[in-house]
Amino acid sequence: MTKNLKSKSLLVASAMAAALTLSAAGAAQAKGKAEKCYGIVKAGQNDCATATTSCAGTATKDGQSDSWIYVPKGTCAKIIGSSLKSGK
C-alpha cells in the first residue's frame, strides 16, 4: 500500500514536472486545439423599442401556434447518417 502511494506520488510529480517544463519552453504544442469564434453581438439584447412589424394589422397573430405545416428547411439537409429517423 505504502509502495503504491509512493509510486502514485512519483507518477504525478514527474508528469507535472515534465508538463511544466514543456509548457514553459512552449516547445511541443499541446495536443488540444481549440476552435475560436469571436462574436460581439452574439447574445440576445434587451431593448426598449417596439418591433416595426409588431403592428401587422392583419389576421396574423404572433404566438398563435398553427398546426405544424412547417418543416425544417435549413442546413440540416446536409447532415446525413444512420441515426436520423424518418420524418414524421
Added chain:
Amino acid sequence: MRKKVWVRGMATLFDIQEAFLSAILDSQNDVIADEILGHVVQERLNIYRNNTFITLRQALSQNFPVLCRLVGQQFFDHMAGEYIQKNPPTTPLLMTYGVKMPEFLADFEAVGSLPYLADVARLEHLWNMSFNGSDTAGFDLETLNRIEPDKFEDIIFKCLPNMQLMSSIYPVLDIWLANQAEEGASRNINLDKGPCHLAIFRKAQEVEIMALDLAGYSFFGLLGAGKTLGAAAEQMAGEYPNFNLQEALQNILQNNLIVDFEFAE
C-alpha cells in the same frame, strides 16, 4: 390560465396585469379587452402580443444562431413561438434566454427526425454561458514551479470559472463549425462519425471550444469536481489504462485553463 371576471371598475392593477398576460401569452383577449378604451381594441392588443413574441424570438435566434441555420428561419420562428409560450422568460435577462431549449427540442415532435438538435442547442447555450461568464486575471505558471514535487499530488486546480463541459453522441462540434458562416454549411456531415467531448471556455474575449477524447474529458470533469491531482490521476489510471497524464497536464497548462490552485487539507 384561469379566466377571471370582475365587475367593471373593480379590477385591481394586479387583475389587469394578469389579464393582459393571458392576452399576450394565450391570446385570451376577452377579459382585458373590456378594460381598454376605444375601438379596434383587438388590433391594439395584438401590437403588444406581436412585439413580445417578435423580440423574444429575436433574442432566441441571437442565442441559437446555429440552430436557426439548421432548421431555417421560417421553421425556427414558429418553433420559437411555441418555446416562448411554454417557457416565457422569468427574468429580464435576454442574454441567456433559452436555457430550456435542449429539453424543449428533445420533446418537440416536429424535429423528431433530427435527434442531434437538442445537443446543438446545449452547445450554443453553454457557449453563451461562457461568453457572459466571469472573466479571469490569468495565471502565472511560475508559481507551480516553486512547489515541491512531492506536493503536486495534493494540488486542487481551479479551472477557468467560465468553463463548461459537454459531451454528445453526435459530432456537434463539426455541425457547429459548419454553420458558423451566414451562408450555411458548405460540407456534408455524417452523424455516424460518433460522439464528441467538449470543453467550452473563454480566457480573454474569444470563446473557445476544445475537442477532447473521452479520457481527457473525464480528467477535466474530475478536476472540475475538485479532486486532487493525485486522486484524479489514480482514478484515471484505473478507468483509462492508456491515459497519458503528462500530455493531459501539458494541455491544461499550455492552454492556460487553470486560474489558481490550492492544497488539499
Added chain:
Amino acid sequence: MDNNHFDPIPSNAGVGLKPQHYEEILSLGPDANHQIGWFEVHTENYMGAGGPPHYYLEKIRQDYPLSLHGVGLSLGTAEGLKPDHLRRIKNVVDRYQPALVSEHISWSIANGVYLNDLIPLPYTAETLQITCEHIDHMQNFLGRQILVENPSSYLLFKSSNMEEPDFINEILSNTGCGLLLDVNNIYVSCQNHGWDARNYISKLKPETVGEIHLAGHSVKEWRGQSLRIDDHGSHVCDEVWALYEYTLSLMGPKPTLIEWDNNIPALITLSQEAERANILLNSD
C-alpha cells in the same frame, strides 16, 4: 438625494451605445467623435458576470460619461419589485458609476413572467401608490436619484382617471425622482390617442427634467387609421424635432439622447443626428 458626485452628463447630445459600434468608437477616440458627448446603454445588457460587453463598456466609460437606462425592472408591476433584479442593477451601477440611472413608467412582469415590452399602466390612485413605492424602494436601494421615462403607448385603460402628464407630475413630486422626457414618446402617444403634445409638454416642470430622449418611429396605416409605432428604427422626424425645439424653449438645454435600436445605422449617422441636437441645444 443628489448625484453631483457622479461625473455629471453635460447638456449636450449622447447616443445609445450598440455593440456594432464598439470598435469604431474606441479607434476614433473622443476628439474625432466630438458630436457624441456621452453614451447610454440598456442596463440589462451588462448584467452578465463578464465577457466582451464589459470589456468594451469599461474602455468606452474611460472616455465618456455614461447613462444606464433600465428596461426590465417593471416599476409599475402589481406583484412587487424583484429583489434579484434590483441587486443586478446595483451591481452595474457600482461597477460603472453612471451619471444617470433611469427606468420606465410602465410594467413588464406579471405572474413572474417577463414580457420584454414596456406596457402602459392605468392611471389611477392605486397605480400611483404602487409605482411611487417602487421608485422609493429603488432610490433607497441605489442611494441616489433615478429618472423615470414617460411611455409611448398604443392603448389606454378605461379605469384611468388621471391624465398622463398629471400622473407623471404626481410621481415626481411624491418620490423626488427626475423625469426622462422622451419627446418622441409624447409625440407617438399624442398622435395615437388624439392628445395635444404641446399641452402635454407645457404641463411638465423644467426643473424635474434630467434627460431628453429623441428617436425615430414609423407610421402604419390600417382600417383608415394611422398608428405610430415607436420602433427607434429611423431618423428623428421633423415633427419630433419641432417638438424638441419647443421643449428646449420651455426647459432650457438638457442632456439629449439619440436612440436608434432597430435597423442600426453607421456610427456617422448617429453622430449626425447628435449634431442636429447639439445645434438646437446651443442655439439659445
